[in-house]
Amino acid sequence: MSGKIYVGVDLGGTSIKVGLCDEQGTLLHTYEGPTGTEEGPQVVLDRIAQYVKQIVSDSSYTWEQVAGVGAGIAGFIDLESGIVIRSANLDWDNVEVKRELEERLGCPVRINNDANVAALGEAWSGAGRGVAHVVCLTLGTGVGGGVIINGKIVEGFRGMAAELGHIKVVPDLEAIQCGCGQIGCVETVSSATGIIRMAKDAVGRGEATSLSELSTLMAKDVFDAAKEGDEVALRIVKRAAHYLAKAMAAVAVVLNPQRFIIGGGVSRAGDILFDEIRKVYKLNVPPAFAEGVDIVPAQLGNDAGIVGAAGLNLN
Amino acid sequence: MSGKIYVGVDLGGTSIKVGLCDEQGTLLHTYEGPTGTEEGPQVVLDRIAQYVKQIVSDSSYTWEQVAGVGAGIAGFIDLESGIVIRSANLDWDNVEVKRELEERLGCPVRINNDANVAALGEAWSGAGRGVAHVVCLTLGTGVGGGVIINGKIVEGFRGMAAELGHIKVVPDLEAIQCGCGQIGCVETVSSATGIIRMAKDAVGRGEATSLSELSTLMAKDVFDAAKEGDEVALRIVKRAAHYLAKAMAAVAVVLNPQRFIIGGGVSRAGDILFDEIRKVYKLNVPPAFAEGVDIVPAQLGNDAGIVGAAGLNLN
Numbered sequence: 245m246s247g248k249i250y251v252g253v254d255l256g257g258t259s260i261k262v263g264l265c266d267e268q269g270t271l272l273h274t275y276e277g278p279t280g281t282e283e284g285p286q287v288v289l290d291r292i293a294q295y296v297k298q299i300v301s302d303s304s305y306t307w308e309q310v311a312g313v314g315a316g317i318a319g320f321i322d323l324e325s326g327i328v329i330r331s332a333n334l335d336w337d338n339v340e341v342k343r344e345l346e347e348r349l350g351c352p353v354r355i356n357n358d359a360n361v362a363a364l365g366e367a368w369s370g371a372g373r374g375v376a377h378v379v380c381l382t383l384g385t386g387v388g389g390g391v392i393i394n395g396k397i398v399e400g401f402r403g404m405a406a407e408l409g410h411i412k413v414v415p416d417l418e419a420i421q422c423g424c425g426q427i428g429c430v431e432t433v434s435s436a437t438g439i440i441r442m443a444k445d446a447v448g449r450g451e452a453t454s455l456s457e458l459s460t461l462m463a464k465d466v467f468d469a470a471k472e473g474d475e476v477a478l479r480i481v482k483r484a485a486h487y488l489a490k491a492m493a494a495v496a497v498v499l500n501p502q503r504f505i506i507g508g509g510v511s512r513a514g515d516i517l518f519d520e521i522r523k524v525y526k527l528n529v530p531p532a533f534a535e536g537v538d539i540v541p542a543q544l545g546n547d548a549g550i551v552g553a554a555g556l557n558l559n
Numbered sequence: 560m561s562g563k564i565y566v567g568v569d570l571g572g573t574s575i576k577v578g579l580c581d582e583q584g585t586l587l588h589t590y591e592g593p594t595g596t597e598e599g600p601q602v603v604l605d606r607i608a609q610y611v612k613q614i615v616s617d618s619s620y621t622w623e624q625v626a627g628v629g630a631g632i633a634g635f636i637d638l639e640s641g642i643v644i645r646s647a648n649l650d651w652d653n654v655e656v657k658r659e660l661e662e663r664l665g666c667p668v669r670i671n672n673d674a675n676v677a678a679l680g681e682a683w684s685g686a687g688r689g690v691a692h693v694v695c696l697t698l699g700t701g702v703g704g705g706v707i708i709n710g711k712i713v714e715g716f717r718g719m720a721a722e723l724g725h726i727k728v729v730p731d732l733e734a735i736q737c738g739c740g741q742i743g744c745v746e747t748v749s750s751a752t753g754i755i756r757m758a759k760d761a762v763g764r765g766e767a768t769s770l771s772e773l774s775t776l777m778a779k780d781v782f783d784a785a786k787e788g789d790e791v792a793l794r795i796v797k798r799a800a801h802y803l804a805k806a807m808a809a810v811a812v813v814l815n816p817q818r819f820i821i822g823g824g825v826s827r828a829g830d831i832l833f834d835e836i837r838k839v840y841k842l843n844v845p846p847a848f849a850e851g852v853d854i855v856p857a858q859l860g861n862d863a864g865i866v867g868a869a870g871l872n873l874n
Contacts, residue, residue, distance in 0.1 A: 377716045391813070393713065400815025401692045402847065407812045410845060412805075415730050424845040490727075494809045497722040498706070500715025530725060530739040532717065 245304045251296050252365075252554030253315040254358075254546075257281055257333035260288075262295045263550035264303055269369025271551055275299045285339045293348035312352040312557025313345065316361030316549045323403045326355050354556040358549055360397045360406065362507065363390020365552030370544040371505045379501040380542070381408055381488070383510035386423070387431040391499060395558060409435070411491040434488040436463035436510050442480045451476050467513040481513065482520050489524035496525075496533045507542025514541075560619045566611050567680075567869030568630035569673075569861075572596055572648035575603075577610045578865035579618055584684025586866055590614045600654045608663035627667040627872025628660065631676030631864045638718045641670050669871040673864055675712045675721065677822065678705020680867030685859040686820045694816040695857070696723055696803070698825035701738070702746040706814060710873060724750070726806040749803040751778040751825050757795045766791045782828040796828065797835050804839035811840075811848045822857025829856075 247267050254261040256279060263274040275295055279288055292315070300307055319331030326342020328334070345353040356364075363380035372378035372392065382388040389408030391398040398405045409431035410424050419428030420441075432438050443466045447456045453476035454469050455461060469477035492504055504525075511517065518539065526534045544551055562582050569576040571594060578589040590610055594603055607630070615622055634646030641657020643649070660668040671679075678695035687693035687707065697703040704723030706713040713720045724746035725739050734743030735756075747753050758781045762771045768791035769784050770776060784792035807819055819840075826832065833854065841849045859866055 398708065398814065401817035401852070402815060404847060405813065405815040407815070407845075407848075410812045411809050412843065426843065426845060494726050495813055497725045498720065498810055498813050499713065500717060500720040500722070502716035528727065528741065530722075530741060532719060533722075537716070 245309075247309065248311040249300075249303075249305045249309050250311050250554035250557055251300065251313040252550040252552065252556075253292055253296065253313065254361075254549035254553060255279070255288075255292065255315050255317045255334070260292055260295055261550050262292075262299050263547070263554060264299055264305070265369075265551055265554040269365075269373075269551055269555060271369075271547055273299055273303055274547075274550060275302075279334070281334055285334075285336055286344075288334070289339075289341070289344045289348065293345060296349060310351050312354065313349060314361070314553040314556030315341065315345070315353070315355045316358045316553040317341070317355055318358045321355060321357055321403060323356060323399055326353065328355070352557055356397060356399075356553075356556055357403070359388030360390045360399070361552035361556065362388070362548040363392055363406070363505075363552065364397055364555045365544055365548035365550070366505045366507065366542050367392035367395065368555045368558070369551055370548060371540050371542055372503055375503045377499065377501040378503050378505060379406075379408075379492075379495055379499060380505045380507065381492070382508040382542075383435055383488070383506065384508040385435060385437055387435050387488075388508070391501075393499075408491060408495060411494055413487045413490040413494070430487050430491040434484045434491075434510070436508075439463040439466050439480060439484050439510065442483065443477070446476045446480065453477060463510055464512070467516060470513075470516055481516055484510070485517050485520035486524050489521045490528055492521070492525050492539070493528035493533075496529050496537070500533065502537055504537070504539045505542050506539065507545075507548065511541055560624075562624065563626040564615075564618075564620045564624050565626050565869035565872055566615065566628040567865040567867065567871075568607055568611065568628065569676075569864035569868060570594070570603075570607065570630050570632045570649070575607055575610055576865050577607075577614050578862070578869060579614055579620070580684075580866055580869040584680075584688075584866055584870060586684075586862055588614055588618055589862075589865065594649070596649055600649075600651055601659075603649070604654075604656070604659045604663065608660060611664060625666050627669065628664060629676070629868040629871030630656065630660070630668070630670045631673045631868040632656070632670055633673045636670060636672055636718060638671060638714055641668065643670070667872055671712060671714075671868075671871055672718070674703030675705045675714070676867035676871065677703070677863040678707055678721070678820075678867065679712055679870045680859055680863035680865070681820045681822065681857050682707035682710065683870045683873070684866055685863060686855050686857055687818055690818045692814065692816040693818050693820060694721075694723075694807075694810055694814060695820045695822065696807070697823040697857075698750055698803070698821065699823040700750060700752055702750050702803075703823070706816075708814075723806060723810060726809055728802045728805040728809070745802050745806040749799045749806075749825070751823075754778045754781050754795060754799050754825065757798065758792070761791045761795065768792060778825055779827070782831060785828075785831055796831055799825070800832050800835035801839050804836045805843055807836070807840050807854070808843035808848075811844050811852070815848065817852055819852070819854045820857050821854065822860075822863065826856055
């Protein structure tokens with residue numbers, strides 16, 4: 245096969261996922277293996293290099309066609325030097341990932357944090373394909389974000405741009421504390437964690453809801469109950485959507501994106517969540533920031549991380 | 560003289576200001592003349608071309624050294640085509656400024672809105688010189704903004720990025736309507752208009768303040784009274800600073816800028832305003848967004864518009 249190829253690595257605490265993308269960002273092959281975090285960074289880096297070499301040699305491409313290798317890692321990263329300053333789920337401190345992998349692979353390596361990389365994946369070949377100004381929000385345990393302008397990640401002074409979960413939108417009198425130390429962050433209500441908390445609070449207060457019959461509570465249970473017409477569950481979903489939309493309204497006047505892409509487990513709630521987000525967003529921005537702007541679900545699912553990591557070497 | 564030169568035009572409703580900058584953004588010469596809006600766009604464009612040719616021929620540079628001409632214009636502009644869709648203070652609709660000026664001058668012309676251009680000026684050779692991630696806020700009749708990343712204006716999907724005055728920060732129950740149609744925009748409290756309104760409200764309520772002795776009220780009067788210890792004036796200044804800092808906190812987690820630059824008439828209030836902004840900002844962001852981040856006054860004053868317009872042709 246002709247053309248360049250891009251290798252992406254999604255480095256998680258339990259598994260390493262490696263993928264091969266063509267120049268259009270189409271994911272051609274993937275390979276997944278255990279991380280083996282307990283063996284320490286050097287062994288993990290050896291393993292990544294081995295997986296990368298393997299996936300290329302198993303493909304119909306040659307090593308010479310590899311434009312570069314990118315890796316997405318959860319943690320605090322010095323983007324320029326490619327050093328992982330601290331990653332909690334790998335238990336790494338000051339690991340020179342870029343240098344170590346470049347030595348092992350002999351090709352350019354770039355790394356970035358998992359939220360930025362997932363956003364780049366969606367912008368390159370997912371729900372943001374062909375759109376120049378894209379903002380992604382990932383609703384999972386927390387609320388992650390990524391801003392992609394003209395195909396490039398907006399990184400900020402210390403690589404901390406797009407921490408969209410920490411936009412403060414809940415009024416002080418209703419706000420609870422966020423893991424970041426602030427109060428009222430959108431993450432406290434619009435994440436899976438926030439939704440479960442609101443559901444448990446309602447059950448604890450003895451409100452009339454089908455959720456009180458469940459022994460464990462997941463965000464999905466709340467959405468399912470809301471879809472069946474449970475008033476309490478519906479109120480919780482609307483609250484999560486409401487504050488997310490308010491945060492998006494703030495992002496809109498700062499960046500004027502054309503498309504918001506919403507992914508992560510919570511986004512699987514579907515129309516019940518998206519309809520409310522779209523309604524509240526429109527009510528909270530001047531009209532010119534809503535015209536031609538759309539709010540759509542992510543398309544790549546878990547592959548966004550691999551694809552976006554591959555895309556780090558695009559320009 | 561050797562090197563390239565950059566010509567900037569600050570096109571206002573009453574006067575046209577033209578300036579010549581060197582490659583470092585130093586403003587070498589300026590020229591100012593009347594706009595003559597009433598004579599219509601073609602005459603105004605002729606006049607701009609004349610002023611531009613004049614200032615270059617009066618300098619020690621040659622026309623061949625001109626890298627390009629930029630113009631900052633208040634209004635809604637299609638940046639790519641360089642068409643002023645609507646400018647209220649010029650009373651222009653769909654004027655092809657870029658094409659018309661390129662025909663008259665025979666060199667590249669770029670235009671942008673006045674707030675973006677002022678931000679670029681400060682980032683290039685004012686308070687943001689040498690800083691890669693800069694956010695500017697201009698506190699005047701409204702609150703304008705500009706975001707400059709690596710020397711480039713962040714424009715957004717429809718050129719409306721950095722409308723920072725419309726970040727909604729005032730809680731609904733305290734909020735008043737903004738000119739944009741929304742309620743609670745930071746512009747409603749942190750602009751000169753907002754400050755004067757709050758002062759008039761206090762006087763109208765019969766609060767004990769030296770401001771009640773004045774026949775007309777300007778924002779400067781409020782700052783002067785606050786500096787002299789007037790409690791009511793002080794409360795108003797703190798409120799303006801408080802909500803501005805809250806808007807800046809939202810910008811911080813979206814863009815992670817290294818420096819905030821605050822300009823415009825209101826910023827001349829000095830320490831009484833800046834001390835409060837810095838305090839409230841720090842209280843409203845996770846610590847990593849405050850470390851190494853500074854909040855400083857603009858340096859170029861009214862020249863920011865000319866310098867930034869000149870800088871539009873930098874890359």
